[in-house]
Amino acid sequence: MATITCREFLNYLEPWMEGERPPDAHAHAHVRTCSHCSSIINDLEMIHSEARSWSVSEQDAPERVWISLRAQLEQEGLIQETIPASEDRAQAAAPRTGWFAGLFPRLPRPVLAGAYLAALVAVAFALSGPVNKRVNEARWLKGTQISTSPLSAQLNFAEQNSNSYVTRSNPVVAASLHQNLAIVDNYIALCEKSVSEDPQNEVARDYLFEAYQQKADLLTQLTERGENVQ
């Protein structure tokens, strides 16, 4: 059988690796006798195999990507809230009985901010603790309330300061901020309700944390706007 050179073998390599062409007899014979070319095939197969294993560890983008994206979409007017009117009315009529509800008047829309992040991260950490411990529901609920109470106090204090700023700011801006915060207020109230009904629901707890973060961001924005108009 005529033999081929290593250089000629390279022409067989691509279709071989793609599994498109059964190994040619000449190429096969060459690989059996050439350690260099057989090592190329081994290496390429290992590279492919290692790369394929990466897909197993693929993860979702962090939640902040969606939060930021959503804020951008809202800002550009690309998305609309689609809460059914009946649900909206029910939410408006329902008394706010949660431990966090009622603390705030209506405040602005969420934006990225950092002033309260440290406190929020601490809360998130506290919220995740009971998740790992897998204790009973009452303990979960109690743990949630204990861990979020300091945040509630901080946000309450921040809100009092923010209110004094907002009264001095542009009334149109203030009205817009207040209107947008109403959305977050509803969001928080519903998150609290979900958590109180099912304290071990990690998704509900995740949303509650997210709601706090949005509230903190709003207050920060409010304060910044107030400072800018002074």
Add this chain to the structure above:
Amino acid sequence: MARTRRIDTGELPEAEAIRLAQQGDAAAFERLYRLHNRRVYSLCLRMVGNTAEAEDLTQEAFLQLFRKIATFRGESAFSTWLHRLAVNVVLMKLRKKSGNESSLEELTEPDEDSGGPRRDFGAQDLRLSGSIDRVNLQRAVEQLPPGYKSVFVLHDVQGYEHNEIAEIMACSIGNSKSQLHKARMRLRELLHEALRAQAREDRKAASAETGGKD
């Protein structure tokens, strides 16, 4: 509430979510994001090797998608369309980073002098066996030209077929196959170079140790 809807729309079929998103429905946007963000984020992460940049690029890709979603007519699969946007966003970013406005062809067909694949006959036949791990390979992937990198990540990591990659990258199937082969060969070469560099370092360290004892 958005989050309640997120749970409610968890089973919304993609086609229905696309239709609703085209009408500006917030929950449908979120559904589409939840369905596809993992692959897009992973693609961006593999391409840029940096989580912060990957997050920005993921957001940008989806932003572009949602800005254009009203024009989606279903000629290609939604995921293909989205990936095309994502790849373009990443390639644009990499072009800006490199500081020139190189064409896609340049990004995928580097010449021999600029680091393109070389046939390494005569090179020392170091065995890669055992040296191809996640870290080494990721380092090598980061050094690939952007076009090679795109095809390699799409095919070998994410499992796309060449016909899909051809759509995503706006190239021929043959071109996709050729780029993939060149990418793998270049990776092999980069891994060999890393091995040789490591061997040199080891020798240096050994001789320094010996010299120190003398």
